[in-house]
Amino acid sequence: MSLPVRRFAPRLYKQTTTRFNNSSLSSRLASQTRFYATRQALQFPKARKSGPSPVAIGTVVAGVALGYFLFKASGGDNTVARNFDADWRKVDYNKVYREIAELLEDEDYDDGSYGPVFVRLAWHTSGTFDKTKGDGGSTGGTIRFHPEAGYGANAGLDIARNRLEVVKRNNPQISYGDLYTLAGVVAVQELGGPVIPWRPGREERLSASSCTSDGRLPDGAKGASHVRDIFYRMGFDDKEITALIGAHTLGRCHPNRSGFDGPWNASPTTFTNFFFTELKNQDWVPKKWDGPFQYVDKASGQFMMLPADMAFLTDPKFRVYVDKYADDEEAFFKDFAGAFSKLLSLGVKFPDDAPVYKFKTLDL
Numbered sequence: 001m002s003l004p005v006r007r008f009a010p011r012l013y014k015q016t017t018t019r020f021n022n023s024s025l026s027s028r029l030a031s032q033t034r035f036y037a038t039r040q041a042l043q044f045p046k047a048r049k050s051g052p053s054p055v056a057i058g059t060v061v062a063g064v065a066l067g068y069f070l071f072k073a074s075g076g077d078n079t080v081a082r083n084f085d086a087d088w089r090k091v092d093y094n095k096v097y098r099e100i101a102e103l104l105e106d107e108d109y110d111d112g113s114y115g116p117v118f119v120r121l122a123w124h125t126s127g128t129f130d131k132t133k134g135d136g137g138s139t140g141g142t143i144r145f146h147p148e149a150g151y152g153a154n155a156g157l158d159i160a161r162n163r164l165e166v167v168k169r170n171n172p173q174i175s176y177g178d179l180y181t182l183a184g185v186v187a188v189q190e191l192g193g194p195v196i197p198w199r200p201g202r203e204e205r206l207s208a209s210s211c212t213s214d215g216r217l218p219d220g221a222k223g224a225s226h227v228r229d230i231f232y233r234m235g236f237d238d239k240e241i242t243a244l245i246g247a248h249t250l251g252r253c254h255p256n257r258s259g260f261d262g263p264w265n266a267s268p269t270t271f272t273n274f275f276f277t278e279l280k281n282q283d284w285v286p287k288k289w290d291g292p293f294q295y296v297d298k299a300s301g302q303f304m305m306l307p308a309d310m311a312f313l314t315d316p317k318f319r320v321y322v323d324k325y326a327d328d329e330e331a332f333f334k335d336f337a338g339a340f341s342k343l344l345s346l347g348v349k350f351p352d353d354a355p356v357y358k359f360k361t362l363d364l
């Protein structure tokens with residue numbers, strides 16, 4: 001099999017990757033919590049004979065007040081404890097861009113970069129938009145609130161949100177919608193993709209009230225007509241949809257998130273047109289395993305395609321653009337930049353004076 005050539009400061013594809021295992025992490029945390037409580041008990045073994053001291057009462061009252069404040073500040077949601085007054089004019093976006101870029105690389109995470117999961121966060125933050133109803137989209141950064149945070153399609157995106165929390169702390173006046181979409185821009189650019197025009201000014205929301213209902217994002221197990229239903233609802237055409245799916249050049253599927261498994265190609269941390277070249281050039285066969293139905297390349301069995309990805313090969317209208325983007329990476333980069341920029345803006349009422357940024361890629 002001819003493996004694709006990697007470009008742009010390539011990173012070796014790790015055959016064995018470190019996977020984030022939510023269940024083992026939570027059981028580890030649970031046992032740590034128990035251990036900590038036990039140590040506290042050991043340090044203060046004797047029960048007080050008299051009633052609680054004024055200091056103890058004061059401490060409890062202060063603790064309850066702080067807890068209540070944090071709960072209210074997070075809109076009653078406990079995934080993100082901090083919310084600040086967003087004021088887009090006071091944020092230095094070039095500084096934020098750099099801070100996000102500095103968070104991308106981590107040898108111990110997945111294939112060595114948070115870039116792919118940042119792109120996915122930006123997309124799932126925005127892809128709830130419904131052009132008929134006029135709701136959904138990245139305004140408010142509602143993906144951080146339950147129930148939206150807990151929808152099956154968003155499994156694993158807490159990892160991206162938690163990674164970005166330090167940027168919010170350093171730049172309290174950026175709204176979460178701006179932060180999550182900008183993270184996608186930084187990731188695409190810094191992993192070798194095109195410059196993505198991006199505007200700030202997404203309004204902040206402090207509660208879950210504008211979360212949309214579940215089921216607005218595409219299901220990887222389905223085919224072309226489902227994919228069209230989902231993306232037409234957002235206002236995209238076949239060319240834009242095909243350009244957008246090219247983001248599956250990045251990252252991988254994780255059994256503990258979507259149930260599917262594996263990367264799409266050998267350079268999952270470099271933005272290329274390989275999604276299209278591999279889709280066309282490999283023989284894709286059903287994977288033999290206990291998991292959900294998906295495809296693997298016949299030659300090595302290391303790379304994968306979702307049933308929804310295969311729809312772009314078999315559907316004649318999508319296929320026109322697959323052929324074009326496989327032959328012409330420049331055309332793909334241009335159309336992807338336009339479609340991704342549009343995706344991140346869906347439904348957003350930008351302030352009239354919010355400028356369009358075209359950030360310089362840093363290549364850190």
Ligand code: HEM
Pocket residue numbers: 116117119120123156218219220221227244245247248250251252253254255257258259260306308309340
């Ligand atoms: C038909 C439409 C789509 C379907 C069915 C789909 C489905 C999926 C699935 C099942 C995963 C694996 C998640 C995991 O297990 O971690 C995934 C990952 C990913 N998707 Fe999509 N997706 C679609 C469109 C898009 C679009 C439009 C973008 C961005 C423009 C995108 C960007 C990504 C990225 C970068 C990853 C890798 C994430 C990581 O490595 O953590 N996808 N997608």
